[in-house]
Amino acid sequence: MVSASTSPRVHPAWLPDAALAPLGARRVLVDLGRDAGPVGATVVEEVRRATAAHGGALTVGDDASSTDGHDLVLRVAPDGPDHGFTRLRTGGVTVVVAPDATGLLHGLHDVVRAGDAAFGADHAPVTSRPVAPVRMLDHWDNIDVHPVMGQVERGYAGGSIFYADGRVREDLSRVADYARLLGSIGINAVAINNVNVHRTEARLLTDGLADVARVADLFRPHGVRTYLSVSFASPVVLGGLTTSDPADPDVQAWWAAAADRVYATIPDFGGFVVKADSEGQPGPFAYGRDHADGANLLARALRPHGGTVFWRAFVYNHEQDWRDRRTDRARAAYDHFAPLDGRFDENVVLQVKYGPIDFQPREPISPVLAAMPRTRLAVELQVTQEYTGHQKHVCYLGPLWSQVLGFPLAEDATRDVARIVSGLPGHRDTPSGDLPAGGITAVSNVGDDEFWTGHPLAQANLYAYGRLAWNPEADPVELLDEWIGLTFPGADPRVRATLHTLMDDSWLTYEAYTAPLGVGFMVDPGRGHYGPNVDGYEYSKWGTYHFADRDGIGVDRTVATGTGYAGQYPSPWRETYEDLATCPDELLLFFHHVPYGHVLHSGKTVVQHVYDSRADAVDVVTSWVDAWAALDGLVPDGLHARVAERLDEQVRSATEWRDQVRTYFFRKSGVPDATGRPIY
């Protein structure tokens, strides 16, 4: 069932009623064939709602129904494309065909996005099929409110939409609305609790199952399967066993029984997400086992039910000594996991953060993604803006993700990241030799905030994530344009133009006033990674350093003289990154320690680049304030006010970044800014 928001204060995101007007004004025939599942009911309900609001008509028919008298036919047919849909226009009728109701729902929203253009000239069938079969959002939501992290870890949009008052919410209407938004952009998997599984949340797997089932009931009608993050120590913590050793038969039996109970309650349950031996979470290392042993333990419990384990590769030593120059956090995931290639069961997906460190605005692509051809892989992105401005800064991440997914990482250059996570032909000991797909995952950015995402413009990130996970080749600026059209239907053209001015390059602008040239971090540990603190992690146990001294800055990760990280890449990337002459400017300080006077490919010295780009970026952000002010009265007042307030904070924060970073580089290097702009 499609529920409307119970609270009129909740913003409709990209599905305001007006966005459905082109569809709602038409005469629509829905034919679900033999698919009598809950998603079909959603398709019917969407059309019913749209036509009721906009004067069209709905007919629910069957395959005998003639298309005559209809403008749009939505039909489930066995010959529809696997996992996708086909749209054509013939004889003045738009026809969408899909093999099941889920494909039809995605096709319906394709028509919504196209608007009146879907009802133009006749055209041949166009098929749309997702590249990655699993397109997941992970919620870092806790049931309990953590004293430091709040309720949603790294959440910048209020409390959890799932939990309140120490339990799963009684009123889950926000979850129903959210499910509708996700279904409309093709997301098909959601993990509903934090990867750091605390004691209360661990119990979702056992005592909390009835509540998890209530949540799954709301996602199911939108084609979204529900997953749980589980604690590797569950047999001890929940089961009262003395061990969680994967080799222990009682432990194996415990997990099998746990999975049986889950599937008895939620037959289409997706599976588990696991953070093990990472940042204090329990894992197989405690028992002298490796991560294949750990992941396969859970996979074997899920296997009879068709479930999947998403096992995270974010494993590194977070108790490092900064004096130890040999340990490089960037190497960790590869060193731990690459040797395990081929050992993971078929229903394990290794979930790999896109970069080797931690969701920085600029990182090289994780070499793990190229190193495990016999393992199902998923790439993990971060929609929540932990390192990109806490949803106080405008930072449209579509272009970053588009670069990640399109990066030609593998030795076979036709296999970019999106294709690697979509499976590899001829790489597994199966009759076909094919490796099944992994998927694309990301940490969600929503909370119980009236605008879902704190900063209203951060809704575009959620939207673009879903759309890129479906089609990584889509142009991110075109996706932004699509989002603008849906979110502000019928708005004055100045709204569209201004949003492009603010958002198109906002990721690059953010990068330009924060840590330079790929070196990362420089964020304030005390404010949850918000704002500048150039040496904030320089002498810490977390292993993220920039090594600035009076002569230069950067981390030597070369094979020749550094940590050897560059050698984890296949050719040509290992050579490209190893050599100063070919290493791209934007990653220079990630791979090399260079003097401040080193001349970039751009022709500027490192230090002058730092001075210039920080100052220029603040000028850009400052110009956004007036541009946005000019939209007063052209967008809803509450939304206008919220964005205006956040832009003021962005200017303040970016200025702080500019002044601290410029001053830091001047004090270290003694080199003046050639432009004479102020340094403190």
Ligand code: GCU
């Ligand atoms: C980052 C983040 C943590 C999170 C972790 C993870 O380190 O700061 O809050 O738990 O990533 O991805 O597991």
